[in-house]
Amino acid sequence: EADIYQTPRYLVIGTGKKITLECSQTMGHDKMYWYQQDPGMELHLIHYSYGVNSTEKGDLSSESTVSRIRTEHFPLTLESARPSHTSQYLCASSEAKFGYTFGSGTRLTVV
């Protein structure tokens, strides 16, 4: 079944640690996205990719980085986590203008 997977679902980690949030999709979509969702619910685009070896920063500045080495995989990395990075991170993929498919999200808490 075509889908998009995010791991882990929940992560509690100490300040200064390096973390990678995983995102994989089985739909063969070229376009993939990372959103950050704050406690007030608003969604902010932080990174996107239109294909292999293509990555762009989104509308909200983020200290995270992404890579796109394979079509199906779009991981997000924080080199040194801080409490201000505590948030929910949502990954999505899309085919043209037909709408996005979202993963279940990773809820990150940095202590």
Next chain:
Amino acid sequence: GNSVTQMEGPVTLSEEAFLTINCTYTATGYPSLFWYVQYPGEGLQLLLKATKADDKGSNKGFEATYRKETTSFHLEKGSVQVSDSAVYFCALIGMDSSYKLIFGSGTRLLVRP
């Protein structure tokens, strides 16, 4: 630039009440319009969509009609259930080549038994 405005919540209703969540947009041409739903602790699910003027999207008893003249895409349901309690996001993809999904700020719906 493109933008979406939706009514602030929370919206609190009794079971079987009629639901309307207002959504208006700003965009050139004919964007594609969407409603997404987020249940507690989960990611976003596509609820319905419309890609051209006068189209009606529908799913699970929810409906929304693409109104070009009023630049609106209001979400309606005739009889809500407790299980409809969630956050609802209106969104659009513009006609530019960015394919970015632009969200409204979300509306929390609470349905009481």
